[in-house]
Amino acid sequence: MSTRELARSLLDQVPESKLLYVVAYLQGVTTPEDDETPNAETLEAFEELDNGGGHTYNGPVENLIDSLLGDESA
Structure with a gap:
């Protein structure tokens, strides 16, 4: 019995x-991994960074979160 026949059984x-x-699992494993196209907002952010705008961060995530929360309370 082939693997496909076993799966059908x-x-x-x-x-x-x-x-x-x-069905949900099978849909997940049959979708190509490279089919994850960024949405328009993400593409716009990439373009902004490519053109020298936006903000980059290379520190620990905890510090990033603290700085973001600090900006909201200001």
Whole structure:
């Protein structure tokens, strides 16, 4: 029995109440990994950085969060 045939056989044994989980998993593993295209807002931020604008941060995440929260309370 091939792996594909085994998968079909097992799929037939999955109760209807759990089939949604199997379908969701299968959709996740059949989507190409490189299919994650950035949205328009992200592309705009990339362009801003490429043109010398925006802000970059290279320190610890904790310090970044503190600085961002500090900016909000000012």
